[in-house]
Amino acid sequence: MAKVKCGVIGCGWIGELKHISYLAKAEEAELVAICDIDQAVMEKVIKNFGLTNVRTYTDYRKLCADPEVESVHVCTPNGLHYEMTMCALKNNKHVFCEKPLATTTKDAVEMVETARNAGLKLGLGHQRRFFTSVQYIRSMVDRGEMGEVYFGKALDARRRGVPTWGAYMDKEKNGGGILYDGAPHSLDLTMYMMNNFRPVSVQGKIFDKMKGETAGNPWGPWDPEKFQVEDTGFALITMENGAVIYLEAAWAINMLGIANSSLICGTKAGADLQGENGVARINTIVNDRMVTFSPEYPPMPNTEPYIGELEANDVQMQDWVEAIRDDREPFVQGKDGIPVVQIIEAVYESARTGETVYIKEAY
Numbered sequence: 366m367a368k369v370k371c372g373v374i375g376c377g378w379i380g381e382l383k384h385i386s387y388l389a390k391a392e393e394a395e396l397v398a399i400c401d402i403d404q405a406v407m408e409k410v411i412k413n414f415g416l417t418n419v420r421t422y423t424d425y426r427k428l429c430a431d432p433e434v435e436s437v438h439v440c441t442p443n444g445l446h447y448e449m450t451m452c453a454l455k456n457n458k459h460v461f462c463e464k465p466l467a468t469t470t471k472d473a474v475e476m477v478e479t480a481r482n483a484g485l486k487l488g489l490g491h492q493r494r495f496f497t498s499v500q501y502i503r504s505m506v507d508r509g510e511m512g513e514v515y516f517g518k519a520l521d522a523r524r525r526g527v528p529t530w531g532a533y534m535d536k537e538k539n540g541g542g543i544l545y546d547g548a549p550h551s552l553d554l555t556m557y558m559m560n561n562f563r564p565v566s567v568q569g570k571i572f573d574k575m576k577g578e579t580a581g582n583p584w585g586p587w588d589p590e591k592f593q594v595e596d597t598g599f600a601l602i603t604m605e606n607g608a609v610i611y612l613e614a615a616w617a618i619n620m621l622g623i624a625n626s627s628l629i630c631g632t633k634a635g636a637d638l639q640g641e642n643g644v645a646r647i648n649t650i651v652n653d654r655m656v657t658f659s660p661e662y663p664p665m666p667n668t669e670p671y672i673g674e675l676e677a678n679d680v681q682m683q684d685w686v687e688a689i690r691d692d693r694e695p696f697v698q699g700k701d702g703i704p705v706v707q708i709i710e711a712v713y714e715s716a717r718t719g720e721t722v723y724i725k726e727a728y
């Protein structure tokens with residue numbers, strides 16, 4: 366069967382570690398073109414993966430127009446997702462866009478509608494939905510074993526975890542700070558586990574109180590003068606069915622927080638995710654006693670391998686190229702990113718005005 370021909374725009378952290386690393390070894394796909402404004406970054410990935418037959422571009426429009434490319438992977442800073450995705454779609458390419466889909470709801474909706482009207486696929490980089498633990502929790506919800514799920518916590522509160530490379534601190538290029546970095550993952554995970562994607566109101570606050578506290582960061586210190594975004598965001602989000610989600614997102618905060626630790630609560634049971642691999646922990650009542658358990662995961666005979674943070678990237682990439690090859694929708698679609706962007710936009714607006722922001726449009 367013919368391989369899906371792919372081109373990657375942005376060969377930095379996620380471009381290299383998720384997209385190029387998969388495409389360089391994939392049986393069902395072939396990396397035919399890469400693009401980056403930084404020639405040295407492209408040379409590095411060519412060397413790291415022994416890419417002998419790949420075209421290089423410094424202008425993304427040329428990669429989008431490359432007739433051999435079927436799938437364009439947008440792995441650049443958030444503020445470029447819209448224009449690059451639109452350019453690729455206009456060139457009749459399927460697009461896999463890294464998270465967040467866009468930095469405004471208007472742009473996100475236009476991207477989704479353009480893809481839909483053109484009959485093209487639009488994928489989105491929420492690979493954590495593939496975690497075995499997340500699938501287990503979601504299936505408990507679907508089977509009614511959590512009861513009525515009326516509360517969730519979307520947590521990506523890092524004690525210290527400020528990304529100091531690239532454009533993360535640049536308001537225009539990144540769209541914001543932690544809210545457009547870690548929060549999209551935790552919001553998406555929480556809504557996905559709850560199976561509830563319709564936010565109707567948001568009260569939010571943002572802070573940049575830690576922007577001068579550069580010590581102890583795993584990715585090194587930064588220049589506080591260049592720090593233009595929020596380091597922390599909190600929000601209370603009400604969903605259409607009355608359920609609420611509390612968002613807690615921080616690049617730097619003095620508590621023992623960690624990414625991937627979102628939780629949901631229902632009338633019969635609750636569940637949370639522990640650690641980088643998001644191991645599931647279920648809280649319930651059995652035989653009149655409070656019980657907390659973690660489901661057994663593989664290795665077991667005849668089961669799929671356990672999927673955590675390391676494996677989820679490859680699994681999502683494989684799903685994406687198979688979706689193109691088999692002409693089906695990918696597991697995570699561009700449209701799934703719209704409620705996340707709606708919420709984040711509303712958090713900024715609520716923080717600015719001090720008012721509750723109401724979200725009227727459902728997508």
Ligand SMILES: NC(=O)c1ccc[n+]([C@@H]2O[C@H](COP(=O)([O-])OP(=O)(O)OC[C@H]3O[C@@H](n4cnc5c(N)ncnc54)[C@H](O)[C@@H]3O)[C@@H](O)[C@H]2O)c1
Nearest residue numbers: 375376377378379401402403440441442443463464490531
């Ligand atoms: N799915 C995930 O878990 C995950 C993890 C990290 C980052 N991301 C997302 O991936 C995107 C990139 O993040 P990153 O950490 O890889 O950033 P990065 O800075 O490491 O890489 C971005 C690359 O884009 C290149 N670039 C910038 N402008 C360009 C342009 N006009 N044309 C071509 N190339 C250009 C840069 O030179 C750089 O090499 C962000 O949107 C981020 O939110 C997703």
